Amino acid sequence: MPTPEKPVPPPASAQPVPLIHAGNLTVGFGGRTVVRGVSLTVHRGETLALVGESGSGKSVTARTLVGLTGPGARVRADRLEWEGEDVRAWSERRRRRIRGRGIGFVLQDALVSLDPLRPVGKEIEDALKLHAYGDRAARRARVREVMEQVAIPDPALRAAQYPHELSGGLRQRALIASALALDPPLLIADEPTTALDATVQAQILDLLAAARSRERGLLFITHDLAVVRRLADRVAVMRGGEIVEEGPVGHVLQDPQHAYTRHLLAADPALHPKGARLSAAPRPALPEPEGERPRGVVLAAEGLHKTYRGRTAVADVSFALAAGRTLGIVGESGSGKSTTARIALGLTRPDRGTVTLHGEEWSAPAEKARRHLRHHIQLVHQDPLSAFDPRWTVRRTLTDAVRLHRPGHRTPGPAEAAGRARELAAQVGLPADTLDRHPLHLSGGQRQRAALARALAPRPSVLVLDEPVSALDVSVQAQVLDLLAELQDAFGLAYLFISHDLGVVQHTSDDVLVMQDGWIVEAGPAAAVFAAPAHPHTRALLDAVRPLTPSGATR
Amino acid sequence: MTATVARLRRYGVRPAGAALVLWAAATVTFLALHLVPGDPVLVLLGGGSGANPTPETIAAIRHAYGLDQPLYAQYLHHIGRLVTGDLGVSTSLKEPVAGVITQQLPATIELTALALLFAWLLAGAVVLLSTGRGALGRALGSGLETVAAGLPHFWLGVVLLYVFAFRLGWFPVAGGTGIAGLVLPALTLAVPLAGYLGQVTRGALLTALEQPFVTSARLRGMSSAAVRARRALRHALLPPLTLSGWAVGALFSSEVVVESVFARQGIGRALLNAVLARDLPLVTGIVLLIAAVYVLVDLAVDLLHAVVDPRIRTPREL
Numbered sequence: 001m002p003t004p005e006k007p008v009p010p011p012a013s014a015q016p017v018p019l020i021h022a023g024n025l026t027v028g029f030g031g032r033t034v035v036r037g038v039s040l041t042v043h044r045g046e047t048l049a050l051v052g053e054s055g056s057g058k059s060v061t062a063r064t065l066v067g068l069t070g071p072g073a074r075v076r077a078d079r080l081e082w083e084g085e086d087v088r089a090w091s092e093r094r095r096r097r098i099r100g101r102g103i104g105f106v107l108q109d110a111l112v113s114l115d116p117l118r119p120v121g122k123e124i125e126d127a128l129k130l131h132a133y134g135d136r137a138a139r140r141a142r143v144r145e146v147m148e149q150v151a152i153p154d155p156a157l158r159a160a161q162y163p164h165e166l167s168g169g170l171r172q173r174a175l176i177a178s179a180l181a182l183d184p185p186l187l188i189a190d191e192p193t194t195a196l197d198a199t200v201q202a203q204i205l206d207l208l209a210a211a212r213s214r215e216r217g218l219l220f221i222t223h224d225l226a227v228v229r230r231l232a233d234r235v236a237v238m239r240g241g242e243i244v245e246e247g248p249v250g251h252v253l254q255d256p257q258h259a260y261t262r263h264l265l266a267a268d269p270a271l272h273p274k275g276a277r278l279s280a281a282p283r284p285a286l287p288e289p290e291g292e293r294p295r296g297v298v299l300a301a302e303g304l305h306k307t308y309r310g311r312t313a314v315a316d317v318s319f320a321l322a323a324g325r326t327l328g329i330v331g332e333s334g335s336g337k338s339t340t341a342r343i344a345l346g347l348t349r350p351d352r353g354t355v356t357l358h359g360e361e362w363s364a365p366a367e368k369a370r371r372h373l374r375h376h377i378q379l380v381h382q383d384p385l386s387a388f389d390p391r392w393t394v395r396r397t398l399t400d401a402v403r404l405h406r407p408g409h410r411t412p413g414p415a416e417a418a419g420r421a422r423e424l425a426a427q428v429g430l431p432a433d434t435l436d437r438h439p440l441h442l443s444g445g446q447r448q449r450a451a452l453a454r455a456l457a458p459r460p461s462v463l464v465l466d467e468p469v470s471a472l473d474v475s476v477q478a479q480v481l482d483l484l485a486e487l488q489d490a491f492g493l494a495y496l497f498i499s500h501d502l503g504v505v506q507h508t509s510d511d512v513l514v515m516q517d518g519w520i521v522e523a524g525p526a527a528a529v530f531a532a533p534a535h536p537h538t539r540a541l542l543d544a545v546r547p548l549t550p551s552g553a554t555r
Numbered sequence: 556m557t558a559t560v561a562r563l564r565r566y567g568v569r570p571a572g573a574a575l576v577l578w579a580a581a582t583v584t585f586l587a588l589h590l591v592p593g594d595p596v597l598v599l600l601g602g603g604s605g606a607n608p609t610p611e612t613i614a615a616i617r618h619a620y621g622l623d624q625p626l627y628a629q630y631l632h633h634i635g636r637l638v639t640g641d642l643g644v645s646t647s648l649k650e651p652v653a654g655v656i657t658q659q660l661p662a663t664i665e666l667t668a669l670a671l672l673f674a675w676l677l678a679g680a681v682v683l684l685s686t687g688r689g690a691l692g693r694a695l696g697s698g699l700e701t702v703a704a705g706l707p708h709f710w711l712g713v714v715l716l717y718v719f720a721f722r723l724g725w726f727p728v729a730g731g732t733g734i735a736g737l738v739l740p741a742l743t744l745a746v747p748l749a750g751y752l753g754q755v756t757r758g759a760l761l762t763a764l765e766q767p768f769v770t771s772a773r774l775r776g777m778s779s780a781a782v783r784a785r786r787a788l789r790h791a792l793l794p795p796l797t798l799s800g801w802a803v804g805a806l807f808s809s810e811v812v813v814e815s816v817f818a819r820q821g822i823g824r825a826l827l828n829a830v831l832a833r834d835l836p837l838v839t840g841i842v843l844l845i846a847a848v849y850v851l852v853d854l855a856v857d858l859l860h861a862v863v864d865p866r867i868r869t870p871r872e873l
Contacts, residue, residue, distance in 0.1 A: 068773055100776035113767040117789055117864060127775040162865045178775065
């Protein structure tokens with residue numbers, strides 16, 4: 001029996017028309033070329049991740065795709081197509097019709113990317129109004145709908161609120177909602193989860209994954225390989241304005257071909273156990289371990305409580321930190337980890353509980369009585385730039401720290417102090433020519449090294465490290481983490497390591513405290529806590545950074 | 556408890572501050588007029604050397620005005636009178652001060668309001684027309700503003716009079732009634748002020764245009780001109796709004812010059828005459844009026860600020 005002829009399907013080899021395609025894209029500002037010969041394609045239902053460190057040209061590439069590279073930019077491309085049409089010839093008016101309707105774009109920081117003077121509902125309605133979507137009532141209804149879609153609770157109330165009245169996670173959702181308002185076929189997101197807490201980050205990533213599953217294309221930019229693993233189908237690794245490697249996520253991350261991709265993977269702390277080196281940076285000149293190193297518990301806290309205006313910041317926190325060990329404290333913003341650090345440093349007095357430093361009372365005595373202990377515990381925090389006097393050179397900062405009076409110690413003379421400053425710089429791997437520079441003219445990694453050198457000046461036994469690598473690029477972060485491990489080995493330092501990044505804590509810590517709402521919800525050896533988390537909050541934090549499908553990477 | 560304290564601060568501090576400003580104004584005026592060399596009685600009797608009053612007359616006048624009492628007693632009397640709301644009688648015009656002020660005030664308010672309006676329009680036009688026209692437009696607009704801000708009122712007034720009144724005859728030379736007589740003096744006040752307003756507005760607009768939320772709006776499909784006028788401009792309004800509070804006070808003092816140049820009635824001229832005549836009650840009355848205007852305008856600016864910027868309306872949760 002003859003079968004009636006069916007309409008012929010297109011041959012399998014014919015590629016569907018991609019949403020967006022750029023061929024040999026080059027962008028320059030002034031005399032500088034920041035994007036060199038980049039080619040990329042995004043199809044419907046596909047997620048492409050653009051990965052690279054700061055200055056690699058990933059944001060400029062994304063902005064160029066929508067024709068908003070910025071003033072003074074020179075853009076050249078062999079092909080630049082939207083759904084098969086050449087957009088290079090398009091007028092500005094024609095391009096505007098694609099922005100918002102064809103391509104939704106989510107900028108990096110929601111606090112500054114939403115207009116602070118307008119309610120978020122109006123911002124979400126923006127694209128609808130600009131592209132003449134229905135009447136007022138229809139637009140209102142759509143705003144409600146898209147706010148529900150991104151899981152903003154109580155949309156009617158939230159729509160009337162201003163960005164500063166919303167939490168970071170809600171702001172980011174509102175920004176994503178404004179990009180999704182017209183349900184565009186392509187969504188571009190520039191670092192959509194940077195600066196968000198782990199669980200909020202996970203929710204935002206799920207949201208983006210949901211958008212992709214509706215046959216939408218997604219192009220997102222990130223520096224975080226964990227995010228790539230979780231969300232992307234394909235990944236393009238950028239460095240110095242070029243794509244050095246591109247392919248399916250599984251291939252690229254498990255069998256990287258390019259040296260830079262391997263370098264990035266090697267620098268990911270979550271993939272390497274404590275003790276493994278993350279970078280190929282040369283080891284600094286450190287003295288051989290000496291005899292008189294501190295031993296046993298150097299810092300201990302017992303039943304700490306702190307309340308601010310009726311709000312509990314820290315509740316019943318106890319820990320013991322031994323010389324040469326690292327205690328990691330993880331938790332989201334507001335979990336009490338920073339207050340705990342301030343109490344440990346003797347900057348905030350606990351309402352109840354005690355801290356002992358080297359076996360002596362530390363939190364209770366008057367400042368005068370405990371000052372002789374102060375040099376034992378030093379702080380390095382996230383943003384070294386604001387911790388330095390901007391008018392002082394590194395040399396002056398270090399010399400000043402060396403010459404600071406310590407009770408019971410002789411203050412070194414100028415020549416001796418200068419020698420010690422040079423020695424400190426060498427120990428943290430600061431090149432000699434950086435000593436006469438000002439903090440503003442150092443790179444992020446050099447600043448953090450200088451901050452470490454200053455912290456080491458009074459020969460402390462405990463360092464409180466408050467998010468010490470959060471502001472650094474992956475490969476610089478790797479170098480600083482390696483340095484911290486080497487310093488710990490050489491001087492028997494104890495670290496109180498505070499971070500929201502579980503990968504970093506996992507790599508650095510011997511023991512770990514998980515905090516939530518001021519309480520310690522889980523404590524124990526890092527290996528045990530990360531391998532078999534007992535508390536639901538720990539599990540939620542870990543799930544948030546682990547890939548949806550477990551990949552048998554180097555672990 | 557903290558809420559009560561916050562409310563007390565909010566509703567208590569302002570009136571207290573206002574009272575302090577008024578008291579300071581009254582005290583400074585009193586001291587200034589008493590520290591100026593020369594005998595106020597001689598001025599009262601008709602201008603220093605010309606007249607030749609007998610010592611008895613002088614003593615009688617001195618006693619009548621309370622000038623024979625010690626300075627602190629005069630001061631307490633002066634403040635005590637003001638507290639009861641009695642501004643006294645002008646010594647030079649022999650009329651109640653309150654009456655003189657209400658008579659002169661309307662002309663001055665008209666002039667101030669129109670000058671402020673002109674200044675805002677001029678500044679807004681120059682800024683909106685010169686940004687977004689590249690570096691040359693910006694430099695041109697910015698240069699124009701700097702020159703305008705530096706123009707002295709008396710010179711500008713005379714030039715405007717010469718060109719538009721004497722040469723072109725569009726406006727009356729002196730006095731004049733209604734809007735026609737108001738335009739040139741208002742412009743004289745407005746042009747330098749527009750220079751200041753323009754400079755701060757331009758700075759704020761350029762800052763706002765670099766903010767990511769502006770890019771966000773463009774990424775939704777908004778045109779560059781619409782973003783400037785409908786998004787960034789609102790952010791750029793805050794600094795000139797703050798400056799306008801100061802400007803109203805400054806306009807009152809500039810009117811001393813401008814009202815004289817254009818031979819207009821008004822508070823400025825009345826103040827000038829009162830100072831020359833060492834008319835303590837009238838000077839005090841006018842100075843208090845200007846201080847009160849300052850306080851009120853400051854309050855109005857704060858309220859307007861909250862209208863433009865929602866972040867001020869809802870104090871951040873701690």
